Amino acid sequence: MQIDPILLIATILLIGYGLVMTYSTTAETRTFTGDPMQFVIRGALWAAVGLAVMAAVAYFDYAWLGAFAPVLYVLTLGLLAVVLALGSSSLGAQRSVTFVGLSFQFSEVAKVLMIVVLAKFFADRQKDSASPLTILSGLAVLGPAVLLVYKQPDLGTSLVFVAIFFGIAFMAGARIWQLVGLIALGGAAFPLIWSLLKPYQQGRLLAFLDPYSDPQGAGWNIIQSLIAVGSGQATGKGLTAGTQSPLGYLPIAESDFVFAGLAEDLGFVGAVILFALYIVLLVAALRIAFRARDPFGLLLGGGVAAMLLFQILVNVGMAISLMPVTGIPLPFISHGGSSLVSICFALGVLQSVSMRRETPTLG
Secondary structure, three states, X not given: OOOOHHHHHHHHHHHHHHHHHHHHHHHHOOOOOXXXXXXXXXXXXXXXXXXXXHHHHHHOOOHHHHHOHHHHHHHHHHXXXXXXXXXXXXXXXXXXXXXXXEEEOHHHHXXXXXXXXXXXXHHOOHHHOOOHHHHHXXXXXXXXXXXXXXXXXXXXXXXXXXXXXXXXXXXXXXXXXXXXXXXXXXXXXXHHHHHHOOHHHHHHHHHHHOHHHOOOOOOHHHHHHHHHHHHHOOOOOOOOOOOOOOOOOOOOOOOOOHHHHHXXXXXXXXXXXXXXXXXXXXXXXXXXXXXXXXXXXXXXHHHHHHHHHHHHHHHHHHHOOOOOOOOOOOXXXXXXXXXXXXXXXXXXXXXXXXXXXXXXXXX
């Protein structure tokens, strides 16, 4: 049994890239005081924890995850319910739980657990995976988790759950027209969905359509992000040399708008390097999926790839005004231990699938 070296190398390089950007953005951001290396050290400690989790998960046969999928489903809903009951509020949302001074977002690990649950659900129904009943039943399984996350409120993360479902359902054999039909139904229900959104969420959607309609309010973040991205030009201003964050214009530069900070500091070249690493990671994930020994392994790989791809597209799209503003982190680059450890957990599952793939025999 051997780990997938490409996946591992891409993971380590992306973690290193994230630590570099943590240093640069925290050194620039005036809301942080003290030595920016403290944030790098904290990020490095979380990275060490994440890699340890990745190694531990890879060691165990992923089939055990499938065997305990019902338990993991209950655990997922339980963790999300705990956040609503005991979570601490920040920026108007109740998304994290604090233990002994450490804050952790259970919704991040819940994403990975739902990948396992949905992958097992569709793998057990392989012959009927394209039937409307199976797809609707899968949505019924997903629904409670999405609702609990939305009530935090965290619209962005709830959409990640939906993206995971679509990725796994597609890999399981659902027809394109069926998935497009679900999207169309969602569009038809938009008036109802709009009425359920919080006022600030409605404001973000309106600002996405025309940020200059409210340049000092809802459109401020998008406008400043576009300025940061454009000012980086080809090679950027250099690490710690960005001006949007120090001047107080670029909000949450170490997390939500980290791509704008990266583009300002490292320019188009830095962005291309990041995208190249992401492509290598995603191709490695899909390669593992298609070489899996069983449908469950295939769907695990598809779910992890869908989760990562959606988060990348939404976070980057948000920074360049192609997507509405959400709190979805950029994998490996946004500063935060919950996201990093959870992603490493997911990649550990992929390594487990890779280590136990079918070995071709010479005939």
